[in-house]
Each structure stands twice: as C-alpha cells, then as structure tokens.
Amino acid sequence: MTDVLIAGAGPTGLMLAAELALGGAGVTVLERREGPGLPRPVGLQPRTAELLEMRGLNPADQQVDGPSGHFAGLPVALDHSVWRTRHPRVLNRTQDDVEAVLSAHAVKQGAVLRRGHEVTAVDVDADGVTVDGLRARWLVACDGAHSTVRRLLGVPFPGRTETFVATLAHIRLAATSDLVPARAAHFSQVTRQVDGYWSMLTPLGDGGHRFVFGSTTRQPGRDAPVSDTEVTEALTALYGAETRLGEVYGASRFNDATRQLEQYRHGRVLFAGDAAHIHPPLGGQGLNLGVQDALNLGWKLAATIRGTAPSGLLDTYQAERHPAASRVLRQTAAQRVFTAPERSENVEALREIVVDLMRLPDANRYFSGLLSGLGLDYPGAHRIPDLDLTTAAGPTRLSTLLHGGRGLLLDLGDHSVPPGCTGQVDVVRAATGDPEYRGRLLLVRPDGYVVDPAELTRWFG
Numbered sequence: 321m322t323d324v325l326i327a328g329a330g331p332t333g334l335m336l337a338a339e340l341a342l343g344g345a346g347v348t349v350l351e352r353r354e355g356p357g358l359p360r361p362v363g364l365q366p367r368t369a370e371l372l373e374m375r376g377l378n379p380a381d382q383q384v385d386g387p388s389g390h391f392a393g394l395p396v397a398l399d400h401s402v403w404r405t406r407h408p409r410v411l412n413r414t415q416d417d418v419e420a421v422l423s424a425h426a427v428k429q430g431a432v433l434r435r436g437h438e439v440t441a442v443d444v445d446a447d448g449v450t451v452d453g454l455r456a457r458w459l460v461a462c463d464g465a466h467s468t469v470r471r472l473l474g475v476p477f478p479g480r481t482e483t484f485v486a487t488l489a490h491i492r493l494a495a496t497s498d499l500v501p502a503r504a505a506h507f508s509q510v511t512r513q514v515d516g517y518w519s520m521l522t523p524l525g526d527g528g529h530r531f532v533f534g535s536t537t538r539q540p541g542r543d544a545p546v547s548d549t550e551v552t553e554a555l556t557a558l559y560g561a562e563t564r565l566g567e568v569y570g571a572s573r574f575n576d577a578t579r580q581l582e583q584y585r586h587g588r589v590l591f592a593g594d595a596a597h598i599h600p601p602l603g604g605q606g607l608n609l610g611v612q613d614a615l616n617l618g619w620k621l622a623a624t625i626r627g628t629a630p631s632g633l634l635d636t637y638q639a640e641r642h643p644a645a646s647r648v649l650r651q652t653a654a655q656r657v658f659t660a661p662e663r664s665e666n667v668e669a670l671r672e673i674v675v676d677l678m679r680l681p682d683a684n685r686y687f688s689g690l691l692s693g694l695g696l697d698y699p700g701a702h703r704i705p706d707l708d709l710t711t712a713a714g715p716t717r718l719s720t721l722l723h724g725g726r727g728l729l730l731d732l733g734d735h736s737v738p739p740g741c742t743g744q745v746d747v748v749r750a751a752t753g754d755p756e757y758r759g760r761l762l763l764v765r766p767d768g769y770v771v772d773p774a775e776l777t778r779w780f781g
Contacts (some may be wrong), residue, residue, distance in 0.1 A: 322346040322432075323625045324470050325449065327439050327469050329353070331415070332610030333462030334422035334592030338375070339618020339766075340723035341429035345625045349453065351430060351618040352438040354701035356416040356423070360488060360570060361522075361530050361605035364418070366400045367391065370408035370706065371615050374768050377425060379411055380600070389691045391603060391651075391705035392658035393511060394671065396678040402685050403694035404705040410692075412504075418607070435481060439463065442472045442589075449588050458621065460590045461609070463518070465577075479579030479598075479649075485542050490549050490570040497562035502527075512558050519558045519660040528569070533558065536661050546571035557722040566735030568653060576600040576656060578649050584638045585625060592617055597645040602655040603691050605648050612693060616641050619725060619766040628744070630781040640698040651690055701769040707757060709750040721748055725766050731772065733759035738773065744780040 324340055326333045340347045364372070388409045389398045401408040427433060434623040442459065444448040449459040449683030461469035472478060493500070501510045504522055511520045519533040533554045537664035541548070554564045560744055575774050580597040584590055617637045623629035675684045691697020697703060707718040709732075721728055725744035729737065732752050745763070752758055763773040 321388060321448070321457070322348050322436060322455065322456040324348075324458045324460060324621065325350060325451050325454060325666065326462055327451070327467075328461070328463035328593075328595070328658075329419070329423065329433060329435070329664060330462060330609050330610070331418050331422055331597075332614050333460075334426050334458060335614035335616050336592060336656040337431035337433075337612045338422065338426040338429045339614060339725060340622050340625075341426065342375075342430040343619055343622025343626070343766075345622045347426075347431040348454070348456070349426070349433045350439055350454075351435050354436050357421045360415050360490060360572065361524065361703065362413055362415050362418060362607050362684040363389070364411040364413055365403045365608040365662070365692045366403070366407040366410070367703070368611050369411055370405060370694075370719070371410075371768060373406070373719045375425065375725065376720075376723045377421060378411075379407070389604065389688070391687045392655035392657060393677065393690055394675050394678060396684070398691060398693050399684055400688050400694060401690070401755045402752065403689060405692075405694055406706050407691055416608070417492060422700040425503040427756060439468045442469055444473070444587050444589055446587075457625065458588050458590065460617070460621075461589075461591060461595040462593050462614075463595050465598045466595040466688050467478055467591070470590065470591065470595055472580075473586065474590065475581065475591075477579045477581060477653065478627045480577060482542070482575030482577040485540055485573055485575045487546055487550070488572050488574060489531045489533075489546060489568050490524075490527050491531050491568050493529060493563060494517065494566035495562060495564040496708075497560040500512075500563055513661055514558050516661075517557045519554065521559070527715045528545065531555070534627040534661070539693060540573065542575060544573070546573070551586055568696040574601055578643075578653060580645055580649060585634070588638070590617065590621070591666075592641075596641075597649065599652040600647045600656060602659060605691070607651060608693060609645060609648055611643070613641050616769040619727075628781050630778060633779070633781075641694055641703070644698075647690075647696075654709070698769060700775070701771050703766065703768065704757075704762070704764065705754075707752050707754055709752050711748060711750045716750075719768075721746065722764065722766065722768060727766055728764040729776070730762040730764060732757055733761065744776070 321344040326337055326349045329349050333349055337347045337349045372379045409473050448457045461467050510522050516537040517535050522530045555563050578599050584596050592613040620633050620637055624634050709716050729747045731747045731749045761773050763771050
C-alpha cells in the first residue's frame with residue numbers, strides 16, 4: 321500500500337508527484353502512455369517559472385527568444401516586469417520537454433512512475449482507494465480533460481460544450497510564400513483569416529512551424545485523425561499555393577469547451593489540472609493552471625499524510641484553487657469575444673476601446689497579472705518576489721531557501737522566533753536591501769505565498 325496514487329503523468333501529475341515525495345509521502349504515478357507527450361509548444365507563464373525555480377529547476381536556463389504573453393491576441397505587449405519577477409517573459413517550451421524535466425525531478429525525489437498502465441477500475445472507501453488492485457490512502461486524478469477517474473466515479477463536470485473544433489499541427493514546410501511569418505512574433509502578427517479559415521502560424525526556430533487553424537464552414541470531429549490533405553488545403557487557402565507542406569510530425573484537435581468541477585475533493589479522491597477544469601486554449605493558461613494546482617495541493621496533502629497538518633489545511637486546496645480556475649475560465653471566455661473568426665461591428669468597436677485601455681500602465685499591469693499568474697493572491701496569502709538575501713552562509717535568494725519544499729520563517733530584522741515552531745518550518749535569519757521587506761518577519765508557505773506569522777499554527781500545526 322502506498323500513500324498516494326496519481327492517475328496521469330502529464331505536467332500536473334508529475335509536478336504533484338514530486339511535491340508529495342518531497343514532503344515525505346509514498347507516491348506512484350500511473351500513466352497509460354508508454355512515453356512522453358507530443359512535442360507541441362507550450363508557454364510557461366512567469367508565475368509558473370517562479371514556482372519551478374523554487375524547486376531548483378531553473379527554467380531561465382531554457383528560455384527561448386520569442387513573443388511574450390497576450391490577451392486575446394490584441395496588439396499590445398504585456399509588461400510582466402512591473403510585477404518584480406525574474407521571469408518577465410513567457411518561456412517557449414514543448415510539452416514533451418516539460419514532462420521530461422518534471423519526470424526526472426519526480427523520480428529524483430522518490431516518486432515511482434509506472435508507464436503503460438491504463439486505469440480501468442476505481443473503488444473508494446472510508447480508508448483509502450483501490451485502483452486496478454493497487455491500494456493507496458489517496459488518489460489524485462490528473463488524467464486530463466477526458467478523465468477516466470472522473471468518469472468511473474460518475475462525478476459531474478458541469479459547464480459549456482464546445483462550439484468549434486480546431487487543429488494544432490507541427491509541420492515542416494517544403495516551400496513558403498511571403499505570407500508565411502519569417503520569425504516568431506506577437507500573437508497579433510502571426511494570425512490570418514481567409515475564406516472562412518483562421519490560423520496562427522509560428523516558426524519554432526528548429527525549421528518547424530506550429531500551425532493552429534480552424535474553419536467556420538468545415539468542422540472536423542473532435543477525435544478525427546489529422547490528414548496531410550486537410551493541412552495542405554488549409555495552408556493553401558491561408559498562405560497561397562506557393563506554400564507547400566513538407567511533413568506533419570505531430571497533430572491534435574482542441575475545442576472551446578469550458579467546464580469545472582464543483583468540488584475538487586470527493587472523499588479520498590482529489591482532482592487537479594484538466595481533470596478538474598477545462599477552458600479554451602487562449603492566452604496559454606492550461607498547463608500553468610495545472611502545475612500551480614499541484615504546487616498548492618502537494619505540500620498540504622503531504623502534511624495530511626504525515627499527520628502534521630492542522631485541521632482544515634487540505635480544505636484550503638478547494639478554497640484557493642477553485643476560485644483561481646474560475647477566474648481563468650472567465651478571462652478565457654472574455655478572450656473568445658475578441659478571437660472569434662467572424663466579429664461584428666460592435667465587437668470591433670469594443671476591441672478598439674480595450675486596446676486603448678491596455679496601453680495605460682495600470683490596465684496593462686492588470687492584464688499582465690491576470691495572464692501571467694503574477695497577480696494571483698489568495699485570501700490572507702500573497703505572492704512575494706524572489707528577494708536577494710544575505711545569510712550567515714553568504715548571498716542567496718528566497719527561491720533557493722524553498723528548494724526543500726518546506727515552510728520558511730524568514731527573519732529579515734531582529735525578531736523573536738515564535739515558540740514551538742522548530743521542525744515545522746525552516747527558520748532563517750537574513751538581511752535584504754529591499755526597502756519593502758527589510759526588517760520584517762515573513763512566514764512563507766512551500767508554494768511561495770506569504771502569510772501572517774501569527775498564523776503559523778493555522779498553516780503548519
């Protein structure tokens with residue numbers, strides 16, 4: 321019997337496995353696929369990059385030049401630097417690359433990864449969960465939008481069904497016209513609409529292109545295979561007969577369905593990532609939302625398993641992450657208005673006004689915080705920048721002090737350490753030149769959010 325079974329070895333499941341193992345829990349991940357996911361491009365938002373760096377994964381080393389984030393493709397760059405982050409750009413990665421990094425990280429922490437295991441049966445009782453004969457105290461479903469665990473348990477997934485199906489293809493071109501973008505650029509500069517087709521074609525820097533396209537007149541089935549003929553027809557319509565397909569080396573479908581579980585916990589089963597919420601892939605939110613679910617849930621569930629969690633700690637996962645996902649569902653719904661292929665005169669007028677607003681510093685800060693995750697706080701818990709610090713051992717950074725996945729009581733002045741906290745959190749005395757934080761006593765959760773030091777027992781028992 322293990323402590324936790326995780327269904328799904330995507331970014332959410334792998335990040336959660338690492339967090340649980342780091343917290344001392346026994347973890348086994350069950351994954352149907354024999355290997356990693358598709359090499360489809362994904363964007364690591366600044367807040368996700370910050371969280372990864374808190375575990376020593378240092379995403380800045382993997383940064384690729386390219387466009388930063390956008391809201392609904394509107395032609396205004398989002399300035400993330402106003403949030404005092406070391407990661408002011410969206411990092412361009414591929415999903416298989418992200419999964420490889422997180423898989424190695426999870427296994428290093430002690431998690432067990434079982435590939436080629438398709439979940440077929442789930443039984444839940446008061447003491448634990450049995451999955452295909454494997455026994456655990458807890459099960460976390462991280463098995464995606466079409467979650468098998470959710471289906472087997474009959475958990476409702478309310479929301480809005482899709483209104484379109486679109487295609488994401490990774491292609492190489494044998495020839496190009498002048499209409500094909502020569503380099504990666506802002507979303508608004510690599511989109512086209514012609515004869516009912518709409519598209520985004522982005523060079524990837526390795527000779528390949530990411531080709532996202534759809535049609536207002538032709539709707540493929542969600543599970544229909546993507547053929548070379550279909551891709552060729554779209555390329556010709558959008559970029560001219562001079563643009564010729566070389567090969568398709570990866571393709572998938574997506575839609576604009578929007579759904580969210582009402583409760584993320586059902587007895588001994590919890591849900592995270594796309595198994596808990598889905599939305600249109602606008603603004604690059606999905607992977608980031610799931611990884612942030614994992615960082616929030618991991619330390620709380622690990623403390624519950626260790627028996628050190630204060631009463632109600634695990635309930636804060638629902639209280640904090642459900643509203644966070646609801647916020648993403650709302651802002652992607654708003655983005656749909658501006659990205660629809662056929663826009664009315666009224667929408668065009670609204671678009672012009674929103675573009676003007678986004679050019680105002682305060683409004684741009686709002687939108688950048690919304691899309692990047694840097695603007696997300698929880699009730700009584702607030703994001704803190706990655707401070708430069710000086711300890712008795714020498715210079716360091718706040719993110720470095722969080723590599724172990726433990727809470728941190730950071731004394732930046734000369735405070736008395738609260739009694740009884742030894743063993744619950746790491747206690748570090750340091751100095752900082754940051755005027756906002758100099759002299760303060762900070763209680764930092766393992767997921768990088770600052771809470772009131774007077775509430776140490778509320779968060780750490």
